[in-house]
Amino acid sequence: MGRPRVLIVGAGFAGYRTARTLSRIARGRIDITLLNPTDYFLYLPLLPQVAAGVLEPRRVTVSLGDTLPRVRLVLGEADRVDLEGRTVRCTDPEGGTGTLGYDRLVVAVGAVNKLLPVPGVAEHAHGFRGLPEALYLRDHVTRQIELAAAEEDAARCAARSTFVVVGAGYTGTEVAAQGQLLTDELVRNKPLRRGVRPRWLLLDIAPRLLPELDEHLSRTADQVLRGRGVEVRTGTSVEEATREGVRLSDGEFVGTRTLVWCVGVRPDPLVAGLGRPLERGRLLVDPYLQVPGRPEVFACGDAAAVPDLEKPGQYTSMTAQHAWRHGEVAARNVAASLGLGTRRVYRHRDLGFVVDLGGVKAAANPLGVKLSGPLAGAVTRGYHLAAMPGNRVRVTADWLLDAVLPRQGVQLGLVRSWSVPLESASPEVARLPGGPAAHPGGGRSGAPEGSESPESAQKGTS
Numbered sequence: 001m002g003r004p005r006v007l008i009v010g011a012g013f014a015g016y017r018t019a020r021t022l023s024r025i026a027r028g029r030i031d032i033t034l035l036n037p038t039d040y041f042l043y044l045p046l047l048p049q050v051a052a053g054v055l056e057p058r059r060v061t062v063s064l065g066d067t068l069p070r071v072r073l074v075l076g077e078a079d080r081v082d083l084e085g086r087t088v089r090c091t092d093p094e095g096g097t098g099t100l101g102y103d104r105l106v107v108a109v110g111a112v113n114k115l116l117p118v119p120g121v122a123e124h125a126h127g128f129r130g131l132p133e134a135l136y137l138r139d140h141v142t143r144q145i146e147l148a149a150a151e152e153d154a155a156r157c158a159a160r161s162t163f164v165v166v167g168a169g170y171t172g173t174e175v176a177a178q179g180q181l182l183t184d185e186l187v188r189n190k191p192l193r194r195g196v197r198p199r200w201l202l203l204d205i206a207p208r209l210l211p212e213l214d215e216h217l218s219r220t221a222d223q224v225l226r227g228r229g230v231e232v233r234t235g236t237s238v239e240e241a242t243r244e245g246v247r248l249s250d251g252e253f254v255g256t257r258t259l260v261w262c263v264g265v266r267p268d269p270l271v272a273g274l275g276r277p278l279e280r281g282r283l284l285v286d287p288y289l290q291v292p293g294r295p296e297v298f299a300c301g302d303a304a305a306v307p308d309l310e311k312p313g314q315y316t317s318m319t320a321q322h323a324w325r326h327g328e329v330a331a332r333n334v335a336a337s338l339g340l341g342t343r344r345v346y347r348h349r350d351l352g353f354v355v356d357l358g359g360v361k362a363a364a365n366p367l368g369v370k371l372s373g374p375l376a377g378a379v380t381r382g383y384h385l386a387a388m389p390g391n392r393v394r395v396t397a398d399w400l401l402d403a404v405l406p407r408q409g410v411q412l413g414l415v416r417s418w419s420v421p422l423e424s425a426s427p428e429v430a431r432l433p434g435g436p437a438a439h440p441g442g443g444r445s446g447a448p449e450g451s452e453s454p455e456s457a458q459k460g461t462s
Contacts, residue, residue, distance in 0.1 A: 006033070010110055040064060052181060063390070136416075162258070167261070177228070180200045185409065233248075360377040
């Protein structure tokens with residue numbers, strides 16, 4: 001008999017960690033295949049810095065081929081899993097289809113944007129889940145400031161320089177924080193009409209920012225953002241979006257050309273097609289990350305509802321912190337199921353969180369120690385450098401250059417609006433008309449992981 005075949009679907013935090021750990025354990029004794037729509041692992045926590053022009057796009061990507069030398073990479077997206085036949089049907093980036101067999105399957109497909117039934121949002125908003133969206137937002141914000149600077153009409157100038165972010169979790173808070181710094185930098189060289197300055201609004205129906213974290217982090221972030229001029233509006237939502245602006249739940253109409261949708265995510269719909277029990281869209285697994293009744297199938301990351309042994313009756317949250325550690329346990333248990341080592345349950349202990357607020361500002365509580373200001377900023381950046389599986393020198397170089405040189409306020413035009421629709425379930429692949437990713441309403445595997453309902457909670461210091 002040949003080597004046992006392990007197929008990992010998705011190279012987000014959980015899938016990438018599974019592949020890396022399993023390849024080290026197996027040392028060539030297992031045939032490992034990784035199915036993913038891109039050839040890189042995306043370090044999501046630093047994506048807001050790409051949108052703000054602090055980091056170049058490749059800095060937050062880690063080559064799968066270079067860092068997983070004993071893993072076979074197949075570019076594509078899973079369309080359907082046949083549990084009885086132990087095969088996965090997939091579509092490659094050029095529309096070709098194929099089938100991959102397995103002896104062990106690891107489902108690590110991540111999450112997709114979560115839409116709410118708000119009129120106009122799907123047509124006029126953009127999400128923030130991948131590189132295409134970050135690059136598009138960077139160009140869009142730059143373009144709006146340039147158009148506003150040349151605008152003679154005061155109302156249109158104000159609308160173009162107004163930016164609305166919905167969702168005050170990790171992503172929304174950091175996008176607003178980094179965005180305010182970016183537009184302040186842009187208007188230094190492209191001044192607006194007298195009396196007009198860039199305006200950022202951060203909205204959330206929750207009573208405070210970062211509602212999923214402790215009050216220290218929330219309060220620190222709130223103070224920093226308000227101090228920069230960001231309008232933080234809690235207990236407020238969007239009731240309608242139009243081409244000219246948004247209508248808020250309090251009845252106010254805000255003129256804007258920019259609506260960034262960061263209200264949360266949902267598990268990739270691929271898991272629903274497995275026909276196994278779900279918990280709020282996530283695939284139910286046991287503490288060993290195995291699907292009950294299917295010992296050859298494992299699931300981890302945002303796709304899996306993993307029992308939280310520290311909180312009986314609950315499941316681990318959809319965060320990168322959990323996804324990364326899920327991957328470690330999944331790899332060891334897959335190996336154990338093939339006779340290599342012993343299996344273990346997933347158990348965790350939170351050591352704290354960090355929130356990057358742009359510049360030298362941040363909020364952090366490592367080991368329960370409450371930090372803010374430059375010290376928190378240093379801890380936050382140190383954590384990211386330690387957590388990234390590559391590109392540490394390049395990221396550090398970009399940070400140093402950003403500290404001493406002005407940012408380049410130019411549009412690259414690499415991503416068009418139609419290629420990053422909010423309803424896209426696979427933000428890593430720009431959906432070209434007629435291309436394989438143009439699948440309205442369908443789940444596309446391989447989306448990055450590390451988000452939390454109601455918002456992405458990407459940072460964990462453990």
